Amino acid sequence: VSGLLERLQAVLGPEHVLVDPDLRASYETDWTRRWTATASAVVRPADTSEVADVVRTCAAAGQPMVIRGGGTGLVNGSVPAAGEVVVSLERLRTLDAVDEVSAQITVGAGVTLAALQAQVRPLGLDFGVDFAARDSCTLGGMVATNAGGERVLRWGVTRTQVAGIEAVLADGTVISRLAGLPKDNTGYDLPGLLAGSEGTLAVITRLRLRLVPRLPARVVALLALESVAAAVDVVRRLRSLASLEAAELFLADGLTLVRRHTGSPAPFVATYPVFLLAECAARTDPSEELLELLEGAAEVADAVIASDAPGRSALWRYREAHTESINAEGVPVKLDVAVPLPRLAEAVDRLPGVVAAVAPGARTVLFGHVNEGNLHVNVLGAPDAAAEHAVEVAVLELVAGLDGSISAEHGVGRAKREFLRLSRGPAEIAAMQAIKSALDPNGMLNPGVLLP
């Protein structure tokens, strides 16, 4: 390894090859802080060419690498496991001028979502994916993990926003497809394949991204409902509005936690079991079409509407404060699952029971994104690690039995690898392994991530 470190220092300069444990530490865990291990070194290349040099140098030495963006992952996908070199892309921060004609932009993999937003929003454009980690998460990481969030209903997952990719393959060769052509049927969709591959097939270094119109007129409605089935039915009708941008679910127990933690007032005089938060956005005020549609929805027991920014934020706070309010009660087991929408009500109904069966006394708090059948499962009060694992198994087996996904947004990483077989058949896993072997035959990139 010492010879390797010298070669990496020669390539990058000594200041970008971190070996001091104090300097390495922040690169050796992720946002969960559940996983940590020692890296041989942390390297910080400056551009695609330096990334290619690093990959070639490590590959020649048989030195595996872990690829790292903003470190906001939750599934042990960007953390070393056994002395890998961590390749941090934080210095790939080039942010080109917006191509307003195409509504696209080219960015380095290390650009944060917040920096991208700051670049494009003054021009009346926006990025189609947004979530709370925006100040830390990087576009390279978002694409590598195919990040989701609250706007997927309207604009699609991160993969949908990718108009092109530049990446370094495991042998150090560079592929570059940055022209941003929305129609380009010339061979396999490598950008789409790399999106969501969690750094196991290539190192994404630059991205050509689609931008969407920044819509100025917004309205948020918080709806009180008697059941999840009613929420699903209301969302089905809301989808006929082109302006619908988000449809979020939470439940009475989550609202109680949020109110205790934030001190927010009750949104309704009466109590209800289920809440649906819907946001519409358009060039001109979408309130009228939203209200017209809601008036015809018998399921809606009560509703609060806000068009002004403070009012909208106050309503969103009931939903967005769930994570911090749950964390204030203890360290939860967190799972991120999806089921087909016709089975969402059944999933919400059955999940607390399967959790209680393996971890008596534990509390299950659920919230999520209705249209994608995507539930964030938070379990508080599992007594020990064995019970926590039992909760994971019970939840994911239930979800798989409902034809669902064991990881809707967060990815597989090393944390969910043992559960991949629940969502994917043997032939499909074999096909994935064949692709992995074809593009990274020596297993140099993110070994142990994603595939069993």
Add this chain to the structure above:
Amino acid sequence: VSGLLERLQAVLGPEHVLVDPDLRASYETDWTRRWTATASAVVRPADTSEVADVVRTCAAAGQPMVIRGGGTGLVNGSVPAAGEVVVSLERLRTLDAVDEVSAQITVGAGVTLAALQAQVRPLGLDFGVDFAARDSCTLGGMVATNAGGERVLRWGVTRTQVAGIEAVLADGTVISRLAGLPKDNTGYDLPGLLAGSEGTLAVITRLRLRLVPRLPARVVALLALESVAAAVDVVRRLRSLASLEAAELFLADGLTLVRRHTGSPAPFVATYPVFLLAECAARTDPSEELLELLEGAAEVADAVIASDAPGRSALWRYREAHTESINAEGVPVKLDVAVPLPRLAEAVDRLPGVVAAVAPGARTVLFGHVNEGNLHVNVLGAPDAAAEHAVEVAVLELVAGLDGSISAEHGVGRAKREFLRLSRGPAEIAAMQAIKSALDPNGMLNPGVLLP
């Protein structure tokens, strides 16, 4: 081969193994009628299981296969080249009930686009891709070739509509991902990889498809402009309308051909060089927001607007009659290219010149889809096959030099294989070949298609 045919007959029944030349003939060419060759047999399996049996049987005999949908391709991608077995998916016509909750449907690969439309439209839903071959083209073929069309601006290419896939791999194993989860980050995006792979990686047998709202209120505007640059600029602003669904380009010479062929009246009193056809669609009449935006567009020299169905059809006819009007003048060289939108005006400006330089006296007629920089290049009057090839080379080299695509919508097939290197670098072609070898190591599926 005779032993193979007997085994296939045993699997499918003799009536679904066609060996008579008259019965095979329609399966041995595509819509261009430019390519034809003899198949060993044409087989017509009924479902995924029979497709798997066919693939296993042929693979065991070392017998290559060509996969065929509706036969509407234009690039020699579904035609035998040298005694392959043609696997026609025309009998995979299962059309499930619409899942209205999810706005999705599961269909067999052999279902035509028109049959899908007939199934979903009465429920207020629609498929996001549409084009003129709808009565013949099949969903399997549309996904395998990632078909485009006129609505890509709003709903994206066919790959975007795919929520899941069932497919038979080259070894006869079946992968099935039909739950239709919009968020499902559990491994590589195999459905997205198969979309656009032109039958070279697997045989797609069933599809889970996203549906979009069928929007009842529509308005079409035909705009007269002084330049392509003006058309690009108007489209840039039209994109701020969420209702924008199509933005089509044609030119004065194309309009002249169309009027001669169809007898349609002149749309404007004066003559103009460039025309932009824009369509908006919404739940309620989008005319007002379209007119408001156009009033502020100084580039628009004149405009005709139609909201009623006959008026809209009459305006669309100027654009859609281009293909038949060109064909009435002779057999054109047809190319389907795309360039980055900021270079569209330059491409339109330079294309006739590079054609004339290699085929003096030939006429170049251009039309296309503005937002994707997608031009259909039709060259009439190239004197012979050598000149036709010279036209192809000249056009595609110009397009590649503008960072464009040698095949925007139609795919590569065997017809464009020699030009793939113009749009894709050696590292990218090597990565594609590695994926092909990983999933079809013996080259059983569509040999010679897509890859050099």
